Amino acid sequence: MTLQMNIRAMKKTLVLIAAAAGLAFAAQPALAAGEAKHPRSGGFSFEGPFGTFDRNQLQRGYKVYREVCASCHGMDLMYFRTLAEPGGPFYLSDQASPAENRFVKALAAEVQIADIDTETGEPIMRDGTAADRFPNPYPNATAAAAANGGASPPDLSVMAKARHDGANYIYSLLTGYAAVPQGLQIRPGQYYNEYMAGDLTPFMPEGTEHVPPGGFIAMPNPLTDGQVTYDDDTVASVDQMSKDVAAYIAWASDPKQEQRKQTGIGVLIFLFIFAGVTYLSYRRIWKGVAH
Amino acid sequence: MSDHESTYVPKTGIEKWLDTRLPIVRFGADYMALPTPRNLNYWWTFGGILALCLVIQIATGVILAMHYVPNTEMAFASVERIMRDVNGGDLIRYTHANGASMFFIAVYLHMLRGLYYGSYKAPREMIWIIGCLIFFLMIATAFLGYVLPWGQMSYWGAEVITNLIGAIPVIGEPVLIWLRGGPAIDNATLNRFFSLHYLLPFVIAGCVVLHLWALHAAGQNNPVGILIPKDREKKDTLPFHPYFTVKDGFAIIVFLMLFALFVFFMPNALGHADNYIPANPLVTPAHIVPEWYMLPFYAILRAIPDKFGGVVAMFAAIGILFVLPWLDTSKVRSMRYRPTMRTFFVLFVINGLILGWCGAQLPDAPVIGDFKTFILIDGDLNSYLWLTRFATLYYFAFFAIIMPLVGLRETPQPIPATISEPVLGGDAEKG
Numbered sequence: 069m070t071l072q073m074n075i076r077a078m079k080k081t082l083v084l085i086a087a088a089a090g091l092a093f094a095a096q097p098a099l100a101a102g103e104a105k106h107p108r109s110g111g112f113s114f115e116g117p118f119g120t121f122d123r124n125q126l127q128r129g130y131k132v133y134r135e136v137c138a139s140c141h142g143m144d145l146m147y148f149r150t151l152a153e154p155g156g157p158f159y160l161s162d163q164a165s166p167a168e169n170r171f172v173k174a175l176a177a178e179v180q181i182a183d184i185d186t187e188t189g190e191p192i193m194r195d196g197t198a199a200d201r202f203p204n205p206y207p208n209a210t211a212a213a214a215a216n217g218g219a220s221p222p223d224l225s226v227m228a229k230a231r232h233d234g235a236n237y238i239y240s241l242l243t244g245y246a247a248v249p250q251g252l253q254i255r256p257g258q259y260y261n262e263y264m265a266g267d268l269t270p271f272m273p274e275g276t277e278h279v280p281p282g283g284f285i286a287m288p289n290p291l292t293d294g295q296v297t298y299d300d301d302t303v304a305s306v307d308q309m310s311k312d313v314a315a316y317i318a319w320a321s322d323p324k325q326e327q328r329k330q331t332g333i334g335v336l337i338f339l340f341i342f343a344g345v346t347y348l349s350y351r352r353i354w355k356g357v358a359h
Numbered sequence: 360m361s362d363h364e365s366t367y368v369p370k371t372g373i374e375k376w377l378d379t380r381l382p383i384v385r386f387g388a389d390y391m392a393l394p395t396p397r398n399l400n401y402w403w404t405f406g407g408i409l410a411l412c413l414v415i416q417i418a419t420g421v422i423l424a425m426h427y428v429p430n431t432e433m434a435f436a437s438v439e440r441i442m443r444d445v446n447g448g449d450l451i452r453y454t455h456a457n458g459a460s461m462f463f464i465a466v467y468l469h470m471l472r473g474l475y476y477g478s479y480k481a482p483r484e485m486i487w488i489i490g491c492l493i494f495f496l497m498i499a500t501a502f503l504g505y506v507l508p509w510g511q512m513s514y515w516g517a518e519v520i521t522n523l524i525g526a527i528p529v530i531g532e533p534v535l536i537w538l539r540g541g542p543a544i545d546n547a548t549l550n551r552f553f554s555l556h557y558l559l560p561f562v563i564a565g566c567v568v569l570h571l572w573a574l575h576a577a578g579q580n581n582p583v584g585i586l587i588p589k590d591r592e593k594k595d596t597l598p599f600h601p602y603f604t605v606k607d608g609f610a611i612i613v614f615l616m617l618f619a620l621f622v623f624f625m626p627n628a629l630g631h632a633d634n635y636i637p638a639n640p641l642v643t644p645a646h647i648v649p650e651w652y653m654l655p656f657y658a659i660l661r662a663i664p665d666k667f668g669g670v671v672a673m674f675a676a677i678g679i680l681f682v683l684p685w686l687d688t689s690k691v692r693s694m695r696y697r698p699t700m701r702t703f704f705v706l707f708v709i710n711g712l713i714l715g716w717c718g719a720q721l722p723d724a725p726v727i728g729d730f731k732t733f734i735l736i737d738g739d740l741n742s743y744l745w746l747t748r749f750a751t752l753y754y755f756a757f758f759a760i761i762m763p764l765v766g767l768r769e770t771p772q773p774i775p776a777t778i779s780e781p782v783l784g785g786d787a788e789k790g
Contacts, residue, residue, distance in 0.1 A: 117624045145439050222636075226439060229627055230635035265645065321635075324442065324449040331450075332623025339619060343612040350605045357597065358779065359397045 105262045105281045110239035110311045114318065117333065120326050121319050124300055126157035129316025132296050132309045134175075137224060140216065140287075142204035145225035146320055148176040149198040155326040157316070167198040179203050217257040219286040228314075228321035235318035237263065242310035245289040249280040258284040365389050394596035395603050396581035398778045402476075403579075404610030405469035411611055412462040413567065417560050419455040427507065429553035431546045434509035435637045453626035454618075459501050460629045461618050463652035466494060474683075475704055477692030478580040484684040485573040491680045493566045496559055498653065498677070503556040505650060509549065510634030515647045517544050517552070523673075526666040543640070583778045584693030595778050646721070654718030655711055655754075661722055662744070662751040664737060672751065679758045686758050688766030696772040703761050710753045717747040 113122045130151065133143070152158045152169030163169045176196035181203060185192045196203070206212035213220040228234030244263040251273045254260060266283020269276075291306045298304050302312075319325075367388035369375045374384055426445050428437035441448040470490070473479055479487035502520060506513045521544065525535040540547030578587070587595045597603070621628065627635075629651060633644045649657050659676050663669035679686075694701045722744040725731070731739050738744040775781050 145436060145443065150443065226635045230632055232632045234632070322442070322449070328449060328453075328623055328626075332619060335619050335623060336616060339612055339616045343609065343616065346605065346609040346612055350609050353601050353605050357397070357602070359399075359597075 103267075103281060104265050104283060105240070105244070107233045107236040107240040107263060110236050110314055112235055112311075112315055112318070114235075114315070114326065117329055119329070121155065121315065123157055123159075124302075125312050125315045126319050128296075128298050128300070128302060128309075129312035129314070129319075130157050131298065132291075132313040133224070133316055135296050136290055136309075137313065138202070139205055140212075140221040141224045142206070142212075142221075143202045143225045143320060144204060144223050146202045147198070148172050148196065148200055148202070150320075150323055151175070152198070153323055156319070156323060169198065172198045176200055217286060221287070224317055224320070226321045228318040230321075234321065235314045238314035238317055239310050241285075242291060242313070243307055244282065246282075251276065252280065254284065257286060259286070259288050261285045366392055390575075391598070391600035391604075393575065393599040394592055395599045396579055396587060396778055397595060397597045397602070398581050398583060398781070399579070399603065399606075400582055401606075401610055402468070402472040402582075404607050405465050405472065407607035408465045408611055408614050409462070409469060410567065411614075412458060412465055413560070413564060416455060416458050416462060417564070419451050419458065420557070420560065422451050423455055424553075424557060427553075429507070429550050431509060431549055431638070434507060434549060438508045449626075450622065453622045457618065457621045457626060457629060459504065460621070460650070460652065461614070462497065463501070465614070466497060467652070470494065470680075471708065473580075474707075475694050475701075476580055476582055477584050477687070477689070477694065479684045480687060480689075480692050481684070482577045483573075483580060486570060486577060487684060488681055489566055489570045489573055491677070493563055493570060494680070495677055496563045496566065498656075500556060500559040500563065501650065501652065503552045503559070505634075506549065506552045507556060508634060509638045511636040511638055511642070511644050512631050512634040512647070514544060514638035514640065515644055516649055517548065519647055520649075521548075523660070523666070523670045526670050528667065580692065581778055582693060582695065583775055583781060584691065584695070585774060585776075585778060587778065591777055648719055651715065651719075654716075655714035656718075658714045658718035658747045659751050659754065661718075662747040676751075676754060679755065683758060683762075686762045688763045689769070689771070690766075691771040691774060693774075696774050697765075697769060698772065699769045700761075700765050703757060703765065706753070707757045710750050710757070713746065714750045714754065717743050717750060722747070 113119055113125070133141075149166040149169075149172060150156060152160070152163060152166035152172040156166075158169055158171040158175075159166075160169055160171075166172065176198050179196040179200075180193040181196045181200050183192055183194050184190065206215065209220055222230075227238065231237045240263040241261060244261045245259065246262045248254060248260045249268075249272075252260060252268060253271045260280075260282065261284075262280075262282035264283040264285045267279070268283060269279050271284075272279055291309050293306055294304050296304050296309055302308060365385060365388075367385045369378045369384065377383065378385055423441060426437065426441045426448070428434055438452065441452050443449075445451070473487060473490070502516070506517045521535060521539055524538060525531045527534065536542055538548075538551075539545075540551055581587075631648060631650075648654070656673050656676055660669040660673040663672050689697060689700070691697055694704055720743040723738065723742055725739070725741045726743055726746050727741060730741065732741045733739070735745060
């Protein structure tokens with residue numbers, strides 16, 4: 069039994085562990101027939117360890133959300149002040165606090181918030197403040213479902229985390245209202261989308277060999293070209309608006325991610341140096357000690 | 360090495376005073392001076408890494424509990440609030456969530472190291488058994504913790520796993536209701552799961568103390584696997600500090616880099632997107648899967664066509680680890696000198712990965728290509744169902760058949776007389 073053999077055995081084991089890690093990453097549910105199309109890339113600026121949000125894009129995305137999505141979808145976990153946090157779409161370096169941000173205060177003041185009169189306890193509507201949550205378009209979940217044919221529009225607060233490949237998925241879904249495949253039976257109140265999860269086999273003529281990808285979605289195609297008037301020079305095409313709102317939702321789903329990544333780079337550099345120093349101490353302490 | 364003399368000499372007045380009343384400084388000093396086999400390799404660093412994992416989980420968990428609301432109406436939002444509005448909350452929560460995965464990576468490597476080098480064999484059976492108990496408690500704790508964010512996977516995972524209890528004949532149903540705190544998974548379930556999730560880590564910490572106590576009584580194993588005779592202790596061992604504190608320290612920092620990679624750059628990569636959808640008892644997710652570290656056991660559960668049988672198999676898969684010291688008939692500890700067994704070990708590791716892979720797949724999906732072969736009993740042969748069954752069979756066969764038989768029949772390679780021999784071909788002291 070030689071040392072080489074031990075090392076070889078150990079190398080083998082290391083290869084196995086690497087394979088294990090690979091498997092863990094690849095472990096995704098198997099594809100069934102008629103699976104949704106894999107989301108296409110929106111080429112987002114915030115991807116990757118050094119990626120940051122495009123602030124203009126976040127502002128445009130917020131506008132799309134507010135003017136289009138918000139008429140049906142709530143974002144119950146979002147407060148107006150969050151928009152002015154470091155890394156957020158309206159952050160200003162000279163603001164006293166997110167709640168004092170002038171853009172956010174103005175945006176919040178445009179909405180009416182249900183409250184009670186502090187004197188009488190009577191229900192009232194008042195102007196929003198930066199400390200308020202985004203208003204929900206419906207008073208409760210039942211009302212939301214009733215107004216939408218029984219399917220309550222999902223809350224968008226963490227939507228980018230709640231779908232695999234979140235931002236790309238949202239972008240793809242919004243641009244995925246393809247022409248209805250021939251023979252597909254669509255029930256009223258349903259729409260065909262290539263990126264929606266589902267299996268269309270039962271809705272195709274019997275014996276169809278190639279079931280089209282995607283599934284049914286209760287949301288009609290929400291965007292048309294030029295629907296939102298952007299404050300910058302960007303052309304508000306469906307593709308652009310989809311990208312922008314996807315970026316905004318990706319930010320809203322995890323508003324701290326940009327700062328976290330920046331911290332992470334510092335942490336990794338620190339750990340790398342610390343590891344190096346510790347390794348040198350290890351070499352020094354074990355110098356001349358057989359093991 | 361267990362009964363080594365204490366070399367601690369109290370120097371200051373307070374140390375002398377304390378030493379006759381509560382010799383806690385002596386305890387620590389002796390711990391640091393513990394004679395440790397000099398040939399321990401990096402596979403031995405996972406003990407220290409695991410201790411750190413437990414500390415990280417408890418520290419982050421205690422802070423999370425200060426902000427978390429164990430109520431079905433508020434749990435999901437409270438977790439998000441932690442990540443949005445609590446100072447450093449996103450780091451604390453992501454560290455805790457990914458910490459569970461890191462904990463399991465380390466514990467699986469730690470267990471495989473024990474398996475490879477025969478660390479469970481006499482006189483170390485108690486170390487191994489307590490270790491198995493810790494592993495079981497870890498699974499329970501991780502499961503309870505995964506329920507707390509009250510997402511779709513939380514809820515439906517709890518539904519699937521508690522339902523298993525209901526599969527036990529006669530007592531299953533009442534026990535199920537008792538565990539859930541009602542006929543269905545609801546607020547009572549969430550509250551008790553939170554309570555138990557806070558309790559179990561301290562039970563684990565207690566077991567870790569026993570684990571270490573047993574370790575110090577029996578002495579550490581080493582890659583060669585031979586016991587160090589008393590008269591060679593000076594030559595074959597080194598004090599724990601500074602030799603192994605620095606080695607463990609280096610390994611811990613490298614491990615923390617992997618940890619940081621997940622926490623800072625891909626905190627949700629190891630989780631399931633569905634758990635960011637608030638729990639909804641009326642909507643079943645298309646595909647209910649546990650966290651990655653439970654997948655092999657989940658696969659074993661699903662391999663058995665009978666529900667109760669599956670439960671028995673799943674618990675047996677963990678239970679069989681407890682009796683491992685008595686299933687291994689080999690006189691040689693380390694698989695370094697057992698080439699036949701080493702092959703079976705490598706197959707066992709691959710098999711474990713296959714089981715994990717199978718646990719994430721739909722049982723009826725084909726393994727290779729997109730074609731059917733022939734129906735064997737209740738499923739196509741080219742399906743994850745059957746791959747899982749073959750892998751399950753090997754898992755149990757490895758412990759129940761291969762270990763006892765190979766131990767009796769193999770011819771091990773010659774074992775060195777001392778642990779220094781393979782290093783130097785002679786004595787340990789070089790310079």
